[in-house]
Amino acid sequence: MRPEESRRAWTIASAFLATALAGLAPAVAIVAAQDNPSTTKETEDFDPARFDRSTQIDNEWLPLRPGTRLVYEGLTVEDGEKVPHRVVFTVTDLTKVIAGVRAVVCHDQDFSAGKLEETEIVFFAQDKDGTVWHLGQYPEVYEDGKLVEAPAWIHGFEDAKAGIVMKAKPQLGAPSYSQGWGPAVKWTDRGVVHQTGQKTCVRLDCYEDVLVIDETSKEEPGAHQLKYYARGVGNVRVGWRGEGETTQETLELVEVERLSPEALAEARAKALELEKRAYEISKNVYAKTPPAERTPDAGSR
Numbered sequence: 033m034r035p036e037e038s039r040r041a042w043t044i045a046s047a048f049l050a051t052a053l054a055g056l057a058p059a060v061a062i063v064a065a066q067d068n069p070s071t072t073k074e075t076e077d078f079d080p081a082r083f084d085r086s087t088q089i090d091n092e093w094l095p096l097r098p099g100t101r102l103v104y105e106g107l108t109v110e111d112g113e114k115v116p117h118r119v120v121f122t123v124t125d126l127t128k129v130i131a132g133v134r135a136v137v138c139h140d141q142d143f144s145a146g147k148l149e150e151t152e153i154v155f156f157a158q159d160k161d162g163t164v165w166h167l168g169q170y171p172e173v174y175e176d177g178k179l180v181e182a183p184a185w186i187h188g189f190e191d192a193k194a195g196i197v198m199k200a201k202p203q204l205g206a207p208s209y210s211q212g213w214g215p216a217v218k219w220t221d222r223g224v225v226h227q228t229g230q231k232t233c234v235r236l237d238c239y240e241d242v243l244v245i246d247e248t249s250k251e252e253p254g255a256h257q258l259k260y261y262a263r264g265v266g267n268v269r270v271g272w273r274g275e276g277e278t279t280q281e282t283l284e285l286v287e288v289e290r291l292s293p294e295a296l297a298e299a300r301a302k303a304l305e306l307e308k309r310a311y312e313i314s315k316n317v318y319a320k321t322p323p324a325e326r327t328p329d330a331g332s333r
Contacts, residue, residue, distance in 0.1 A: 072207050072208060073210070074210065074213070075193045075195070075210050075213045076165075076193065076194065076195050076196055076209060076210050078131070078165065078187060078193060078194040080131055080132040080133050082159040082160055082161070083133045083134075083157055083158075083159050083160065084160050085158075086133050086134050086135065086157040086158055086159070087127050087134055087135070087136050087157065087158075087327065088158065089136055089156060089157070089158045089164055090158070090162075091158060091162050091163070091164045091198050091200060092263050092264060093198050093202065093243055093261045093263060093266070094164050094197065094198040094261065094266050094267070095264065095265075095266060096123045096136055096138065096156055096164070096266075097123060098123050098124060098125040098136070098296075098327065099123065099125060099290055099291045099296050100122070100123045100288070100289070100290060100291070101120065101121070101122045101123075101287075101288070101289045101290075101291055101295075101299070102120075102121045102122075102266065102267070102285060102287070102288050102289075103118070103119070103120050103121075103285070103286050103287040103288075103289070104118065104119040104120075104121070104267075104270070104283040104284060104285055104286060105117070105118050105119075105235070105283065105284065105286050106270065106281065106282040106283035106284055107280075107281075107282050108144065108279045108280065108281045108282075109278070109279055109280045110144065110279070115144055115145050116144075116145055116146070117142075117143070117144055117281065117283065118142075118143040118146075119140065119141070119142050119143070119283060120140070120141045120143075121138065121139075121140050121141075122138065122139045122140075122291070122299045122303075123136060123138050124136075124137050124138065124139055124296070124299050124300050124303050125296060125300060125326055125327050126300055126303055126304070126324040126325065126326055126327065127324065127325055127326075127327050128155055128321065128322065128323075128324040128325070129321075129322050130155055130157075130167045130168060130186060130187055130188070130194075130321065131167070131187050131188045131194070133157050133165075133167065134157065135155035135156055135157040135167050136155070136156050136157065137153055137154075137155060137303055137324050138153065138154050138155075138156060139151075139152075139153055139299060139302060139303040139306070140152045140153075140154060147174075147177070148174055148177075149173070149174060150171055150172065150173050150174065151171070151172050151174075151306060152169050152170060152171035152172065152306070153169065153170050153303050153306050153307060153310070153324075154166070154168075154169040154170075155167040155168050155169065155186070156197060161200045162200030162201075163196055163198070163199050163200045164196070164197050164198040165194050165195065165196055165197065166194060166195050166196070166197040166211055166212045167186065167187045167194045167212075168184070168185050168186030168187050168192060168194070168212065168214070169184065169185065169186075170182065170184040170186075170306065170307070170310040170314060170317075170318050171183060171184070172306070172309070182310070182313050182314060183214075183217035183218075183219070184217065184310065184314040184317045184318050185212070185214025185216065185217050185219050185317065186317050186318065186321060189316070189317045189320060190214070190215070190216040190316065190317060191213075191215050191216065192212070192213060192214040192215070192216065192219075192317075193210070193212070193213040194212060195209065195210040195211040195212035195213060195221070196209045196210065196211060196223070197211055197223075198245075198261070202225045202228075202243055202245070203225060204225045204227075204228050205225075206224075206225060207224070208222045208223060208224035208248075209222065209223055209224070210222055211223050211247065218250075218251050219249075220249045220250040220251060221247055221248070221249045222247065222248055222249065223245045223246065223247050224245070224246050225243065225244070225245060225246075226244045226245060226246035226258065227242075227243070227244035228241075228243055228244070229241055229242075230242040230243075230244055230260070232260050232262075232268065232269055234268050234269055234284035234285045234286070235284055235285070235286045236268070236284075236285045236286055236287065236288065237268075237285075239260075239262035239265070239268055241262075241263065242260050242261065242262050242268070243260070243261045243262075244258055244259065244260050244261075245258070245259045245261065246258055246273075247259065252276055252277070252278075253276055254274045254275050254276025254277075255272070255274050255276035255277040255278070256272060256273045256274040256277060257270065257271075257272055257277070257281065258270070258271045258272060258273060265285075265288070267285070268284070268285040269283065269284050269285065270282060270283035270284075300326065303324070304324065307323070307324055
């Protein structure tokens with residue numbers, strides 16, 4: 033994924049603009065407290081000993097069950113024009129060991145005006161308390177069908193550190209948290225609970241008691257990406273706020289699919305193909321990691 037332009041991935045959900053937000057159901061609580069610089073940590077304390085069944089990701093706000101595919105559609109602003117945008121996010125039945133922790137391999141494809149703009153494999157693991165961690169990713173960014181960059185970061189390499197993608201019990205007013213730290217590729221994303229108790233409707237369904245996470249990064253001051261999470265589903269909408277947000281990305285969930293064994297095998301093959309290129313391209317990071325492995329019967333969990 034391209035950190036200087038957007039923070040989408042894995043995982044994806046949305047919000048409307050400020051005027052649209054006003055039209056949503058009354059919130060239980062709105063706007064998180066500002067961080068106290070003296071207490072906010074730049075990175076999270078990642079301890080492999082805190083992980084047991086790390087690939088069983090059943091966090092109520094971000095369940096990642098192997099064989100699940102989520103499809104999102106919306107718009108981004110490119111060169112002053114609104115462009116159709118489509119994201120396909122697949123939880124594969126592959127796992128990869130990073131810093132002694134076995135993580136789930138997810139495959140993300142990002143299309144702009146029907147053309148593949150970005151594809152990546154990203155790694156998540158859940159600790160004993162139920163918090164879901166982001167351990168790194170290998171993205172490929174394309175322009176006119178040609179690879180232009182592959183800014184990989186993985187915990188333990190080039191000063192990169194894992195971050196939190198979803199806490200076990202997200203609370204309004206809690207300090208922001210690092211979603212991963214990859215200084216070599218300028219990955220500095222942070223998240224904070226922005227709203228709780230929301231209602232939002234997308235093309236697939238309407239959801240109650242929705243959680244909204246506000247994401248920012250050092251590279252985009254004044255830009256905020258808003259992600260809406262529904263219990264038992266995950267990310268259902270993506271939106272933005274702030275004068276510094278240039279892509280103004282909006283997405284909404286349009287499809288959730290349980291893959292057939294054949295479709296899951298195809299998804300696995302695509303992820304492994306991307307990993308094969310990662311070993312060739314990312315010599316200082318990805319090439320130093322063990323290969324991804326298929327988890328037997330993962331798709332049936």
